Amino acid sequence: MSRVKSEDERQYLENVFDKLGFTKENGQLLADTLVDADLRGISSHGIQRLDWYRRMIKDGTIVPTREPKVVRELPGTVLVDANQNMGQIAANLAMDKVIEKAKKVGVGIGVVKNSNHFGIAGYYARKALRAGLVGIALTNTRPLVLPTNATQAFLGSNAFAFGFPASPHPFMFDGATSTVASGKIQLADKKGEKLPGQWVVNKDRQLVNDPREAEDILARAAFSDTQIGGGLLTLGGTDVENSNYKGMGNSIVVELLTGILAQGSISADTVRGKHDFSQFVFAFDPSFFGDPDKLKADATAMLNRIRNLKHVPGKTIWVPGDREYKNLANNQKQGVNIDDKTYEEISQIGQELGVNVPAKI
Incomplete structure (x- = not known):
């Protein structure tokens, strides 16, 4: 696992979505949803989805130029x-x-x-x-x-x-x-x-x-x-x-x-x-x-x-949202985690599209 600054991840994603044909506003929204997931520790729905999105754009499943109505x-x-x-x-x-x-x-x-x-x-x-x-x-x-x-x-x-x-x-x-x-x-x-x-x-x-x-x-x-x-x-x-x-x-x-x-x-x-x-x-x-x-x-x-209920020693009672908001606070300071395979994928995408990849910290 590697960490990158969330603002660097955001800029990278905005640049990639621009290259893929999305409007500036839509690209910013897409980047925000992926960064938000990574900041909250929901890596399954963060930047690791980018390669899949790009493949769906290539095969015509996703059409960036068509605006919702x-x-x-x-x-x-x-x-x-x-x-x-x-x-x-x-x-x-x-x-x-x-x-x-x-x-x-x-x-x-x-x-x-x-x-x-x-x-x-x-x-x-x-x-x-x-x-x-x-x-x-x-x-x-x-x-x-x-x-x-x-x-x-x-x-x-x-x-x-x-x-x-x-x-x-x-x-x-x-x-x-x-x-x-x-x-x-x-x-x-x-x-x-x-x-x-x-x-x-x-x-x-x-x-x-x-x-x-x-x-x-x-x-x-x-x-x-x-x-x-x-x-x-x-x-x-x-x-x-x-x-x-x-x-x-x-x-x-x-x-x-x-x-x-x-x-x-x-x-x-x-x-x-x-x-x-x-x-x-x-x-x-x-x-x-x-x-x-x-x-x-x-x-x-x-x-x-x-x-605050009595609980198993050494365990914590987490209410839904507790982990995500804790992760958000920590990752905003420390950077977000990206697994090595995903980092390879976004590096390859960056190279193909001429977009700088977020540096590891």
């Missing part, structure tokens, strides 16, 4: 067509519209169609938080996840993020509805680390701990119309006794609010013909229900009670 809207709802551009750009537009509506009528709902990968879901929920609102963001993905008792991937890893005002930082849950996001498998493969826990199974629904084998399984599930079998497990792991059907249910909810509601592809069908993800963003004004300062104080008190 609003298809229709009402006082509390909006539908955005990503127009085959990056999901970050369309989801950001949708959340801006949703925030505007929530400020006027108390609630806003936005759906994005014809989209692509949109980075970390929490990025958009935090945007609502900064506006004094409660925020939610969801996305479907390629088919990576096996429903309960299935041996064939069908559902997406389908991220869900929820943010609520609190101190010293907001409550911020941001995670996949599978045991892990596929990006963590990619990172483990790059680092040569064995997979812990119940993450991936093969066509016989047997656990796989070799990251390269797991990557091959996920690649076949995500990019092949002919299913061989295997994939990510839902929350709850391999067994019904551990309530893995609840993880499946969570993932289906996201499918309904994204691919189905957007009248786009469900995760299972993104491998056929047109590639399109869908997103769902939501925000509401908590002040309708009570004094916002009291709501924030009450949420803070509850979260602190959880943090």
Whole structure:
């Protein structure tokens, strides 16, 4: 692992996205989403995604010159067509519209169609938080996840993020509805680390701990119309006794609010013909229900009670968001971590595009 200054990473990414044909504003947004992920220690959705983005631009899956547009809207709802551009750009537009509506009528709902990968879901929920609102963001993905008792991937890893005002930082849950996001498998493969826990199974629904084998399984599930079998497990792991059907249910909810509601592809069908993800963003004004300062104080008190419960010696009770905000504070000072394989990738991209690579510190 190496560290680079976050401002150097940001400048590098802005330069790369400029070379790849994005507008200055869109390139800055894309860079911000990746740097934000790395600063928060969510490396699976940081700069290590750049090589994948570039490959999708090369094969026409992503078209940087097509601007997202609003298809229709009402006082509390909006539908955005990503127009085959990056999901970050369309989801950001949708959340801006949703925030505007929530400020006027108390609630806003936005759906994005014809989209692509949109980075970390929490990025958009935090945007609502900064506006004094409660925020939610969801996305479907390629088919990576096996429903309960299935041996064939069908559902997406389908991220869900929820943010609520609190101190010293907001409550911020941001995670996949599978045991892990596929990006963590990619990172483990790059680092040569064995997979812990119940993450991936093969066509016989047997656990796989070799990251390269797991990557091959996920690649076949995500990019092949002919299913061989295997994939990510839902929350709850391999067994019904551990309530893995609840993880499946969570993932289906996201499918309904994204691919189905957007009248786009469900995760299972993104491998056929047109590639399109869908997103769902939501925000509401908590002040309708009570004094916002009291709501924030009450949420803070509850979260602190959880943090201070009796616990296993040597362990810490982390409330969702605690690790990420701690990482943010540390990495802003120390620089962000980039694994060696990713650093090789961004060095090669920099060389090909004539962009200076961020120096190691």
